Amino acid sequence: MIGKLTGIVSDKNPPQVIIDCGGVGYEVQVPMSTFYNLPADGNKVTLLTHFVVREDAQILYGFATSTEREAFRELIKISGVGPRTALSILSGLSVGDLAQAVTSQEAGRLVKVPGIGKKTAERLLLELKGKLGADLGLPLGAVGDAQSDILQALLALGYSDKEAAAALKALPKDVGVSDGIKMALKSLAK
Numbered sequence: 001m002i003g004k005l006t007g008i009v010s011d012k013n014p015p016q017v018i019i020d021c022g023g024v025g026y027e028v029q030v031p032m033s034t035f036y037n038l039p040a041d042g043n044k045v046t047l048l049t050h051f052v053v054r055e056d057a058q059i060l061y062g063f064a065t066s067t068e069r070e071a072f073r074e075l076i077k078i079s080g081v082g083p084r085t086a087l088s089i090l091s092g093l094s095v096g097d098l099a100q101a102v103t104s105q106e107a108g109r110l111v112k113v114p115g116i117g118k119k120t121a122e123r124l125l126l127e128l129k130g131k132l133g134a135d136l137g138l139p140l141g142a143v144g145d146a147q148s149d150i151l152q153a154l155l156a157l158g159y160s161d162k163e164a165a166a167a168l169k170a171l172p173k174d175v176g177v178s179d180g181i182k183m184a185l186k187s188l189a190k
Contacts, residue, residue: 002060006046009039015087019045028062031090037064052083061087071095071132078127080120088115099132103161150180163188
């Protein structure tokens with residue numbers, strides 16, 4: 001319903017921000033990654049939002065980037081993970097770190113987030129596999145076009161996200177697509 005807010009930062013009290021939009025102050029819950037990047041009080045800000053309506057409350061959640069909002073939406077689809085837990089996860093891990101943890105199936109990184117136990121972390125890893133980081137499973141923006149093409153080729157050949165990511169890490173950063181695929185296939189064949 002409310003997809004974006006543009007207004008003046010009126011008050012900040014983690015994790016809540018009040019955005020004044022034409023005389024109406026919207027209370028918005030934000031992850032700490034967004035909170036730290038907010039301008040000072042009195043300055044203009046734009047936040048992408050997700051509106052949650054419950055029986056006892058209507059809550060706006062705000063995000064600095066669309067990738068954060070999409071990760072939030074994927075998290076709240078998981079059974080046992082509500083908006084507050086999803087906000088906590090995004091406060092403790094960047095979207096790229098979360099995608100990396102999902103790809104390498106590292107429950108230990110998720111357990112470090114307050115409120116996430118071992119069983120919840122394992123369920124998160126299972127449910128998010130292939131859904132985060134544009135199915136790359138690597139931090140967003142961490143792969144160039146050539147590396148992205150190499151990764152897609154390895155995935156298309158049937159290698160798992162984990163195997164493909166490991167092969168990519170072993171490649172030189174400036175490798176071409178065809179040479180990179182050949183080198184990755186050699187390393188995976190060992």
